Amino acid sequence: MTTAGTFAEHLTALRLRRGMSQYQLALVSGMNHGTISKLCSGKRPNPHRVTVLCLADALRATDAERGHLLFAAGYWPDCPHVALTIARWEVDQQAAAASA
Secondary structure, rough: OOOOHHHHHHHHHHHHOOOOOOHHHHHOOOOOOOHHHHHHOOOOOOOOHHHHHHHHHHOOOHHHHHHHHHHOOOOOOOHHHHHHHHHHHHHHHHHHHHOO
């Protein structure tokens, strides 16, 4: 999974890798199917941190996947390794933009 991308893209990619439908994710996470649909389509781009963590748990996300979901939703990841990877990626992106 790359660092770039929207929360909806990361959530959808992870959900599909787990072989889950939106409905199945709603059942496992205890969330409303309409909420899952809006999150996956990007109509709800800024979910609460607790929502992101709940979805990560429901999807049995690895530390890296959890970190990418958190970052895509606008939060800093809990895992130091993922946070460092994202920080390096941001520096690389800024350097690339400055040289362009």
